[in-house]
Amino acid sequence: MSFEHINFPVFGQVDYFGKQSQQQLQPQQQYTPSHGGKKNTLDPIVTGTSIIAIKYDKGVVMGSDMLLSYGSLARFNSIQRMTKFGGNTIIGASGEYSDFQSITTTLNELVTDDHCMDDGSRLSPEEIWNYLARILYNQRNKGNPLWNTCVVIGYQGGKSFLGKVDLVGTCFKEDIVTCGYGSHIALPLLRKARDDNPNMNLEQAKKLIEDCLRVLFYRDARSSKKIQIAVAGEQGIDISGPIELETYNWNSGEAAVKNFSQV
């Protein structure tokens, strides 16, 4: 019921604070269907596959391929899936790539803010990992997850760090971390290699990661042989350029028909 036509005080209807006139001045909020409703990530679209990482005697090595898939289509084949944050941390992500780009933006803001404090202290890899875990857990609580599994590696003050966070906020630190197909194929290989040689050096660790990525390339249909290897160690943090894996040559079909004039 509207009381706008009444211009004298009525008990219970006196507009003491001029609320009605203020409301009339504000433009009406309109529902525009073109703007749509709330949009959530309900399934991933452009995805990266496994990330694998292992600690060596004086640091951490992480490896990933450079493929982004669109379902079963190999959509982008030269994309870096690992990013540096500050001077001590690298994060690699599997899952929805756009969500990882969003995470990258958020974490870079955090790192920039920390840099601007200018207090001589730097965010440690563990702090960044913890912050990331809260972001992912908070998003899952909203029912709008960031569809990634992130592997965080770092090296600061003589201490190496290796941790993992997933889309529901599960977070832990370990000496070996894998995700996706890597958990099925690479994890047992990495665990065995580490049991056999608990104090492996950087070269051995790099070779191990490369071997695991090669096995993953053979069995995971969503992987590629173009890989990158990231290291966090005494020399600081580094992400290698693209490496083409040496693999078995599938040339068997070549010899069947070499010259069509002979057919």
Added chain:
Amino acid sequence: METLKLSALPEQSKQQPINHGRFEAYVDNGGTVMAVAGKDYCVIAGDTRMSDGGYGIQTRHYTKVFQLTNKCVLATSGMQADTIALQKRLKLMLETYQKEHGKPMSTPAIAQFLSNTLYYKRFFPYYTFNLVAGVDEKGEGWIWTYDAVGSHERVKYSSQGSGNQLVIPLLDNQVAKRNQQIIQGNGDVSCDQVVSFVKDAITSAGERDIYTGDFADIVVVDKDGVRWEKFELKLD
């Protein structure tokens, strides 16, 4: 008699959208926790395996027991992400209480507070199964056992988590002396005896429950505080 279909349209069942794996907000990371209270002590055990919700093991070193005060610990199984959130929340509130009142919260108060905290999230629950164990103001050991939404009961022994079905009957028989024809002694057992029994119990759970294993944290709470011990379980 089968109804004659006259419509040329595909059947209703074939019009359903393809079910892509929908977002699951909950994961069960497994694990077993148990606790036994004595006259002036409590013994708490929890394994350190964290599964990925299926057959995979994410880590072998995730400790499920969390110290709340000098007289009280919280043991939680269920979803790890929710457990961490719950622990952070309780830690914050207990620190605030300590600063406001100049003393740590008593164990029965913590037990009630945990129930309230869980019930606060009744319609989007923490997927956690908790045991609060500790000694009260009189120094007597007690266990509080919970469901995910805060229903609770004060007991002398309990178990929660993936291996609780295996542990409970053992506790019923050996701690409460149920179904025993001949009961010897007055039922009082020493702390060391309970520690040794609890180790056997969690080892047995690890034999049959695939989500339990790797290591166990054995924690003793008494008037002198909280003591931790690491205990090996099977890695398979």
